[in-house]
Amino acid sequence: MEPTIGEHLARIRRQSTLTQEQLAEAAGVDVGVIRKLEQGTRQSARIPTLRKLAHALGVPTTALMGDASRAAARGEPDSRPLSLAEIRRAVAPVRGLAGAELVKPMVAEPPTLDALESRLRVCDRVYHANDFASALAMLPSLLLDARLAAAAADGVTRTSLYRLLARVQHLTGNLLIQLRAGDLAQTALAGALDAAHKAGDQVVGATVIQGMCWLLLRQGRLAEAAELTVSTADAIEPKFSRATPGELAAWGWLLMGAAAAYARDNQPDLASDLTEAAAAAAVRIGERNPEPGHLMMVKGFDPGRVQMQRVEAAAVAGNPGRVLELSALVPPGPMVVASSWQRHRLDVAWAYAEMRQYGQATDVLLDLRKNAPAWLRQQRYARDIVRSIAEQRRRAMSQELADLASLVGV
CATH class of the missing domain: 1.10.260.40 (lambda repressor-like DNA-binding domains)
Structure with a gap:
């Protein structure tokens, strides 16, 4: 490093x-x-x-x-x-008058597909373990090497390398969203879509669209998020009888992204309908043997994740009692996509705080601080919950709550 x-x-x-x-x-x-x-x-x-x-x-x-x-x-x-200088150079390289990149690759020969796949698995693992610092240090060189290898390849290998490049760019975009570097994340995700198009892989492209939806939600662009995800889901809607788990998962993630957008746009009926359609896809995946293929997020889409979407909709609607009722049906975590589980636990903490059960709310937040401090530090939602607890409780702030407030920037 x-x-x-x-x-x-x-x-x-x-x-x-x-x-x-x-x-x-x-x-x-x-x-x-x-x-x-x-x-x-x-x-x-x-x-x-x-x-x-x-x-x-x-x-x-x-x-x-x-x-x-x-x-x-x-x-x-x-x-x-x-801190973002290196990843900015990789995501948005400076080009000269003739279009050539100003900074030349450090390696003489492009890395092999297997070597890049291995490095991507490591990056994906540390990202989902909330080790954002390590992911931020690893991704710039991986992105540059993957881009170099894809540009130099031909035939079937070229297709595979562009598929891998799309996944690297997607992971980069997700990390930048976590770090609240929205404009740079949008550039990374646009590059991921371009690479997926060159690979001719709709499934990978659809998962990138879900990343775009997440970014649009963060930016408050609810109508655009809903339109993007629904139109993409319509374009790739799989036939349940022969769809692969990857196809079903990509479609299901899109539906849940659309549901999140509609819930925030005060259209709960549409959000509910889309969530139930996603649930059907999750059940269908559970009836199939998971494929070992290339889609990293397949294992993160299951009935438990759909149930979290129902909890989130209840939180968006401002119904804390319903949040706690529905959260009791969520399987105990953490899950494969750690950030989804952590975001769900913030909904639970919010519900406890709204119902003036401050001890339970604080316990949930302390558990997140213990297991995912780097992630928690970036969450404005967590900051709002901690501020609410600190302002509403009658007793003096405990040391644990004071430490939480310091961590999230209250």
Whole structure:
């Protein structure tokens, strides 16, 4: 992994023979900032601060710009310009007048399909384990290598590599949505759709559309999210008698995306109808032997996930009692798609808080903090719930609740 800003700073400072105090005085920067960077308790700093430090050390500012992916995962306020720099170069490369990319690939020979598949499985695993820092560090090189390999291939291998590139871009887009880098996520997902089209794979393309729907929901573009998912679902609607699990899952995910959009757009009947259609697809998948194929999200679509959609609709409708009633029917988690389970648990925490059962709400949030702190830190929904609990409870805030408030930025 690329050294962090603090590691670069410590190495260059020691080479200069300056102490932390001397560097702080020369740069006009608080010595506490330098200590936190070098100790790793702070992962990033504002560019003007880095420029001052670099000037005092007699090096270019870029010499200090190491890996800030952990800062992004921790939601540090100064992290964004630096932590997303590498993935931005991979997602939206700079091109010259003739259209050629400014930065050339580091490898002479494109990696093999098997090697790229192996790296993608690792990235997918760490992403679903909520290790966003590791995923953010791994994905830029994987994306660049996959793009290089696809462009250089031909025949059947070319199709397979473009399918893989679509999946890498999709995973990149999902990660960027989690980190609330919406515009960059949209670029990544557009690239994923383009790669899926070149591969001629509607199933992979449909799962990318579901990622687009998620992004549109985050942006409040409810009508567009509903139209996109419904029209795509209509275009790929499978025949249940011979559809593969991948085809059924892709269709089901689209229906649930549309249901989420309609629920938020105050059209609960449409949302309910689409959720029940998705449930039928989930049941049908359960009757089939799962295929070992290429679709990573097949295992994440099942009746339990559909039940979570029903819970979410009840939360959107502002019915906490119904949320708790329906959540009792959700199988115990966590599930394959960890973020879905975690989002469901926030609905449960919200319901407890609305019913003034603050202890139960806090317990749910503490469990999320224990198992998925990087994910929880990025959730505005969690911030709203914690703020609600803190403002409404009559007793003084407990240390655990205070720690939660600090984590989510209340």
